[in-house]
Amino acid sequence: MKKILVPTDFSQYAEYALQAAASIAKKQDATLSVVHMLGLSEAVISRDESKKALEGLYYLKLAEKRFAEFLDKEYLEGITIETAVENYTVFSELGSIAEKRGADLIVMGSHGSSGWNEVFVGSNTEKVVRTSNIPVLVIKGPSVGFSMNKAVFVSDFKEANLHAYRQAMKVFKLFNTELKLLYVHLPGEDFKSTYEIEDRIVSFLSQSGLDDAHHIKNVAFINDYTVENGVFTYSKKIGAEVIAIPTHGRRGLSHFFSGSITEDIANHSKLPVITFKI
Structure with a gap:
């Protein structure tokens, strides 16, 4: 950098x-x-x-x-x-x-x-x-001594997010960041079985072309009623210092999730948020 x-x-x-x-x-x-x-x-x-x-x-x-x-x-x-x-x-x-x-x-x-x-x-x-x-x-606040020792990258692991994922991995590699990948499982019409989600994630990580460390076993799954709550709960649980999110250029901050999840997370997060363009 x-x-x-x-x-x-x-x-x-x-x-x-x-x-x-x-x-x-x-x-x-x-x-x-x-x-x-x-x-x-x-x-x-x-x-x-x-x-x-x-x-x-x-x-x-x-x-x-x-x-x-x-x-x-x-x-x-x-x-x-x-x-x-x-x-x-x-x-x-x-x-x-x-x-x-x-x-x-x-x-x-x-x-x-x-x-x-x-x-x-x-x-x-x-x-x-x-x-x-x-x-x-x-x-969001005073940041003398700022670090990115541990970060959470949240995604639905659809193909559209591959570029943002590669960007994030490039940045976090520079900082030797311990990165946790997160999928938030929501109730609703778009519900997928565990096997369907795992197949999607395996395909996504394989297409990323990155090393063997990017494996399904390194992805955390959390069930919650909103992506925002799931991200905050998991980030607090593991002591993350930064939340990373892919973002679309269309319709404000609409992106890989329906609605305005990136906007909600960035607005309400107490942690720094880093965004990567899809």
């Missing part, structure tokens, strides 16, 4: 993300790319010598000053940091900015307790998770 992108609005939750990103950067010898999304209109940032141009210059200078204060932290010592002010039309462009800057991971802060009310305006964390081809790590 060479570069980690951290979008910031200089708030408390943005600093939580910075703390986590700093811990990762030290372990991976990675550069932090800290980006402030300014959001000015093209008229304000135009070269025309006008009041609007002067206003744009004012905001740029103010951002530079706030960067100096925001990055004056002991836990950042020894880390290579680059800063930038990026203008944007929609916040979903952050994924493209991360790709342009060569980032391997986006780390964002979020309240997440009530419908993605996070440090950024509106539902911007959701927009980034939905559109980014780069993995997104969502941080």
